[in-house]
Amino acid sequence: xxxxxxxxxxxxxxxxxxxxxxxxxxxxxxxxxxxxxxxxxxxxxxxxxxxxxxxxxxxxxxxxxxxxxxxxxxxxxxxxxxxxxxxxxxxxxxxxxxxxxxxxxxxxxxxxxxxxxxxxxxxxxxxxxxxxxxxxxxxxxxxxxxxxxxxx
Numbered sequence: 287x288x289x290x291x292x293x294x295x296x297x298x299x300x301x302x303x304x305x306x307x308x309x310x311x312x313x314x315x316x317x318x319x320x321x322x323x324x325x326x327x328x329x330x331x332x333x334x335x336x337x338x339x340x341x342x343x344x345x346x347x348x349x350x351x352x353x354x355x356x357x358x359x360x361x362x363x364x365x366x367x368x369x370x371x372x373x374x375x376x377x378x379x380x381x382x383x384x385x386x387x388x389x390x391x392x393x394x395x396x397x398x399x400x401x402x403x404x405x406x407x408x409x410x411x412x413x414x415x416x417x418x419x420x421x422x423x424x425x426x427x428x429x430x431x432x433x434x435x436x437x438x
Contacts, residue, residue, distance in 0.1 A: 310343070310344075310345070310370065311344070311345030311349075311370060311373075312342070312343070312345070312349050312368050312369060312370055312373075312375075313367065313368050313369065313370060313375065314339075314342060314343045314349070314357055314361075314368055315343040317361045317363060317367070317368070318343075318361065321361060321362075323361075325339055325340055325343075328357070328360060328361070331360045332353070332356040332357055332359075332360050333356070334353070334356075342357075349368065351365070354366075354368050367381065
């Protein structure tokens with residue numbers, strides 16, 4: 287009896303599974319589920335075939351401006367809220383900040399505006415350095431972002 291040849295194949299590399307939020311190309315499905323709507327219910331509400339809506343949710347079809355407006359209205363959100371933050375959409379913290387800003391009286395908005403203006407010199411400077419050059423970075427003292435020391 288001839289010897290049998292055994293073929294061995296290398297194992298496939300395992301890939302790290304992304305979180306559901308990172309997998310989804312937009313927030314349509316999450317927002318729909320938060321409102322306890324089925325795919326069919328939302329599709330009927332916006333006048334779209336549910337198969338087409340499913341493809342939009344999975345990123346197999348583009349989410350254009352017309353559909354963003356219709357889906358946003360049906361889900362009671364701004365069209366921009368349908369975008370994933372990596373594509374220019376807002377994070378939950380950013381949305382909360384905007385809601386808060388819009389909800390406060392005009393007199394209190396001046397405080398938000400002043401904070402925004404005072405932060406402009408620090409935009410794009412992620413490092414934090416001691417406020418006083420003789421203090422260590424680990425010391426307890428006020429700090430300012432690196433590069434903003436001479437900003438006026």
